[in-house]
Amino acid sequence: MKKIVLSALVLAFLACGEQKSKQETVTVNQEATEQTKAEYPSAAREAEFENAEIAQIYDDYNLLKTALVNTNPQKAQAAASTLHESMQASELELGFTEAVQKISSEEDVNVQREYFEAVTAGVKALVEEYITSGTLYYQYCPMAFEGKGAYWISNEKEVFNPYFGDVMLHCGTVDAEIN
Numbered sequence: 001m002k003k004i005v006l007s008a009l010v011l012a013f014l015a016c017g018e019q020k021s022k023q024e025t026v027t028v029n030q031e032a033t034e035q036t037k038a039e040y041p042s043a044a045r046e047a048e049f050e051n052a053e054i055a056q057i058y059d060d061y062n063l064l065k066t067a068l069v070n071t072n073p074q075k076a077q078a079a080a081s082t083l084h085e086s087m088q089a090s091e092l093e094l095g096f097t098e099a100v101q102k103i104s105s106e107e108d109v110n111v112q113r114e115y116f117e118a119v120t121a122g123v124k125a126l127v128e129e130y131i132t133s134g135t136l137y138y139q140y141c142p143m144a145f146e147g148k149g150a151y152w153i154s155n156e157k158e159v160f161n162p163y164f165g166d167v168m169l170h171c172g173t174v175d176a177e178i179n
Contacts, residue, residue: 040169042066043156047127047134047179053090054130058153060086061123064103065152068116071165073109080104080112083119096122113163117150124153128178135179141172151175 042062049055060083067075080103087094099118106112127136137154144150144163152162159172 038166040066040069040160042069042160043154043158045134045136045155047136047155048132049127050130050132053086053092054126056086057083057090057094058123058127058136061119061153062155064116064119065154065162068109068113068162069160069165069169071109071167073107073112076109076112077104077106092126094122094126109165114145116152116162117145120150120152124151124178127153131178133179135177137174138176138178139172140175141168143168143171153178 042065045055045059045062047058049058060079064076064079064083067073067079080100084097084100084104087097087100096119099115099122102115103112103119106115124138137157138151139154139159139161140149140151141159141161141163142149144161150163154160157174159170159174161169161171164171
């Protein structure tokens with residue numbers, strides 16, 4: 001019995017000793033292991049408006065929303081600048097111009113999202129007045145802004161949240177249909 005136990009200990013010691021002396025080199029391709037962040041592309045707009053100016057303002061709003069869904073502050077700035085240009089080209093007096101300008105100059109995506117709430121309120125009033133056919137979806141996230149909640153307008157029923165982006169991409173519900 002002593003010989004069996006002694007033999008087992010010697011084999012275990014030798015086996016452990018071999019693992020220590022045997023070094024294994026592992027090469028990791030960091031580019032291959034980095035996860036690629038999926039970009040959310042917005043659905044095409046099916047709604048129609050009374051005129052091309054309103055359609056352009058809404059389309060630019062949608063680009064801004066999509067940039068926020070993708071948590072891309074640089075694209076949000078560019079989209080807000082484009083939206084501001086479209087607003088200036090129209091003859092409409094729009095009460096959300098300042099919020100759009102703030103987004104275009106702001107680099108922090110969370111601050112951009114705060115201003116986006118005011119932009120959504122203005123765009124909602126505009127599209128409700130000028131939509132002639134099709135449907136837009138007025139969506140709501142109850143968790144935005146520490147439980148205060150916030151709305152946005154979307155071309156599709158499926159929720160893609162601009163207030164949380166990829167952190168809580170599908171948080172929200174369709175509150176109403178605009179048609």
